[in-house]
Amino acid sequence: MNAVTILGSPRKDGNTARVLGWVEDELRTGGHGVERITIADHRIEGCRGCYTCQGVEDDPGCAETDDDAGMLFKKLLPSEPILIATPLFVWGYPGQLKLFLDRWFCLVKFHGFSEPISLARGKRIGLLVTAAGERRGNVDLLLPPFREMVNFLMARNAGELVIPRCTTPDALGKDVETRAREFARELVG
Ligand SMILES: Cc1cc2nc3c(=O)[nH]c(=O)nc-3n(C[C@H](O)[C@H](O)[C@H](O)COP(=O)(O)O)c2cc1C
Numbered sequence: 219m220n221a222v223t224i225l226g227s228p229r230k231d232g233n234t235a236r237v238l239g240w241v242e243d244e245l246r247t248g249g250h251g252v253e254r255i256t257i258a259d260h261r262i263e264g265c266r267g268c269y270t271c272q273g274v275e276d277d278p279g280c281a282e283t284d285d286d287a288g289m290l291f292k293k294l295l296p297s298e299p300i301l302i303a304t305p306l307f308v309w310g311y312p313g314q315l316k317l318f319l320d321r322w323f324c325l326v327k328f329h330g331f332s333e334p335i336s337l338a339r340g341k342r343i344g345l346l347v348t349a350a351g352e353r354r355g356n357v358d359l360l361l362p363p364f365r366e367m368v369n370f371l372m373a374r375n376a377g378e379l380v381i382p383r384c385t386t387p388d389a390l391g392k393d394v395e396t397r398a399r400e401f402a403r404e405l406v407g
Pocket residue numbers: 227228229231232233234235304305306307308309310348349350351352356357384
């Protein structure tokens with residue numbers, strides 16, 4: 219498979235990047251292609267809420283063409299699995315990543331067609347989250363929006379890896395690396 223991973227942290231060498239690196243290494247060891255999108259390297263505007271995309275059947279069709287989102291969709295759409303790797307920021311996604319995820323709205327066409335059409339139908343999508351705090355009542359809050367988005371896309375939840383109580387990348391233990399590698403195999407299983 220050819221995976222695309224999305225690093226949503228503004229820190230390119232932080233906790234999320236360290237765990238993601240283990241996942242990517244395991245995917246490559248398993249013979250899979252991996253391309254990483256680092257959100258911090260791209261300019262992504264917010265969704266305008268104009269619904270222009272809803273009139274375009276076989277393409278994202280977003281009216282915002284003056285940023286990198288269209289180019290990133292060209293990488294995402296032929297790829298599988300897609301892994302969203304993110305730190306927890308104020309019980310949600312970092313703003314930079316959220317802007318991009320809002321734009322995925324254009325991948326589902328639910329206006330004017332007899333049945334909704336999804337350009338991501340059946341695609342495996344996974345989530346990796348790191349956080350400083352606990353899982354319960356903290357990271358858990360990010361999981362329902364992720365799952366709803368996967369449902370909305372008519373995609374498939376390929377797995378969720380939650381790494382709570384993070385401090386520094388170097389303090390992430392061997393057990394986290396082992397879990398990251400197991401998770402990589404789950405993503406393509
Ligand atoms: C702006 C900001 C908001 C944060 N909000 C939370 C939070 O709500 N819950 C939590 O447990 N950790 C929170 N954290 C801590 C990060 O999620 C944690 O340190 C994470 O592992 C950082 O990943 P990174 O090094 O890849 O950026 C926050 C950190 C920042 C900078």
